[in-house]
Amino acid sequence: MFPTLSPSSLNDILLGGVRILFYLGFFLYIIFAIIALRQIELMRKTVITPFSGVVFLIGLAHLLLAIAAFAFAFLTLM
């Protein structure tokens, strides 16, 4: 006997796949934000300007936003 797929279970599988894709996307975005922050830190040392500190804070805020978005997506789609 083969298990039968009802339309509702098919829908659940599809949404589960989309959910995993969202998690993966937001996780990759966090990695990107970390790389961006690291690069900002390097550039901050390469060219030193009075605004460099603010640029670093922008990068940090960007990383925190990425983490918050991941957490929000995780809680909303759970």
Add this chain to the structure above:
Amino acid sequence: MPEIFDSSKTGKPSSPKESTPGPHKEAEEVLDASNAPENTEESTPRMTHEKRRAKHVDEYSNVMRHEAPTRNVFAAFAAKPFNVAFEAQHSEEQVILLLRQHVVTQVKYILIVLGLLFVPVLVSSIGMLSFLPTRFQFVANIGWYLIVLSYALEVFLSWFYNVYIITDERVIDVDFNSLLFKNVSYAKIDNIEDVSATTAGALGSIFDYGNVRIQTAGTVTEFEFENVPHPSKVVSFLNEMMIEEEQEQLDRRAI
């Protein structure tokens, strides 16, 4: 190094303090000079040295003489900028000119970002994501706005850190084309062989920006300052620097 730095021209021996003064040391020396009696052997050369250092760019550059020091951190043409330095800067090296791409060249990126912000509205109006529940659509919109934010951040960082620096000794090209690519090239002023400026297009003519091409005898044979403001002014300034460098070399040979 400009002629005015040459201590032999003052006719007085230079003290060890004069040879390697840092920024704080210089301030101390100014204070020393102003407190000390005027006719002593030590105070006069210090004061002269300070005056020379403070004015040296304006002494030999007609272009810089007419430029006010820049405090604006976003200036695309920052003459004598305040508190700007770079990684491999020598202790006595001074940043004279910092260049970025003209702000007008960034308008297209601003328009792209504004256009991308409206994509979710377009997508929802044609019902592309209507097969997903509302909470999924909401998270998808958040993800999209994050992508737009990252694009805007990268565009800003590429513009802000992609700079061209001219000091009293060298020309520095800092390339920061993306978050994963960084390249810094240096060329000494006395290695510069040829400098040319190109202004092309209607916007370039209206807003006075263009490319400055510098050919050198060093490892990196060509520098190109892309879309910088006042390219002819930059070329004039570099020519003045080259003449000053040649003059200094002649003076050294004469000594």
